[in-house]
Amino acid sequence: MRINNYSFLTFSCYFQIIKNTDLEELRELGSGTFGTVYHGKWRGSDVAIKRIKKSCFTGRRSEQERLTFDFWKEAGILSKLHHPNVVAFYGVVQDGPGGTLATVTEFMVDGSLRQVLLRKDRHLDRRKRLIIAMDAAFGMEYLHSKNIVHFDLKCDNLLVNLKDLSRPICKVGDFGLSKIKRNTLVSGGVRGTLPWMAPELLNGGSIKVSEKVDAFSFGIVLWEILTGEEPYANMHYGAIIGGIVNNTLRPTIPSYCDPEWRRLMEQCWAPNPAARPSFSEIASRLRVMSTAAQTRKSGS
Structure with missing residues (x-):
């Protein structure tokens, strides 16, 4: 054509x-x-x-x-x-x-983060998972600084390179749904992928949305990185939509999740967009957690 x-x-x-x-x-x-x-x-x-x-x-x-x-x-x-x-x-x-x-x-040699998490031969310890999450947050912080909302942030759209075993690299990719932020209006159809979509994208009508829809998605991404699983894998779409919109559904946090990770995850997927942290704050907190994990590893 x-x-x-x-x-x-x-x-x-x-x-x-x-x-x-x-x-x-x-x-x-x-x-x-x-x-x-x-x-x-x-x-x-x-x-x-x-x-x-x-x-x-x-x-x-x-x-x-x-x-x-x-x-x-x-x-x-x-x-x-x-x-x-x-x-x-x-x-x-x-x-x-x-x-x-x-x-x-x-080209990112190891493909998507989702593929890596599914591969049992690739062990990612807590420090590496934190580095991957931190990299993704840095990429998102940059996109938001350019007034770009991703709208489809999930592990399938995060690409990784694990060639250096001590320092994985993660990059944000697949901008098929990205939009320049100014007065972002969502109307006529769904933008994003269940179950990573924020409630404000699912509750119908034409509404202005902010870059905080990406923060919500990142909360789900943090859960994916933590567990290696896909959220709501056995649920029907209708039940997922209803649960997200009514704020009665979020992924079950495993008992081994440490308090800082849990707190950040829960703040990211808060029902109120204004309560969700910016990616500058997310990246900063993940850097602190990553440094602490590195110190613990060095000291052990």
Whole structure:
């Protein structure tokens, strides 16, 4: 599909246009509603290639134009983000198979944090889990400083590199739902993924929301990192929605959870957005906890 000139001229000045012939696909990493992600090479360097499915552009012309515009807008946003805990964006492919679009980003060798937590051969002690959580908080602090709300923060969208066994690296990725914060209005459909969604995203109607929806999601992420499990795994969606909206449902905190982790987690998923900490505060508290864990490990 051809992109409309307005989208291209408006956003293309921000980033590199990468030729499809310069890319080599090695293997598929995963597939979703809108696209398929591959591990590939771009001129010898490892990259992740996210190809937008052609089916996304087979609907009404107005819908095609909206999707195309959103794609270029997102690429424009991503190209301006530069932080060690945010996945690096390299450029856009506009001459993929059948004229399809793709984004090319940094490749994280161990994939998503969800995949790592499921792998029993990778033992992450408390210190490493704290470092991973702290990295994610640093990345989110940066995004919020740029007025970007992620809207879909979960372990599937946190990417990790465990090559250095003593110091794991975690980066925030997958900005498919991200929006510039100014007067963020949520209407017409759900934004995010159950059960990481804040109550204010689920209680119906058109409402203004703040970056605190990401803090709520991070509370659930902290529980995932702590337990290695997925929240509400055996519950029906209807029951999850009702429980979150009525503030009667939160993941069960295991008895081995230490008080600081519990306190931070519970504050993040507080019903009232104003009661949730900022990511600056979250990152600061996790740094203190991480330093204490390192001191304990050194002293043992």
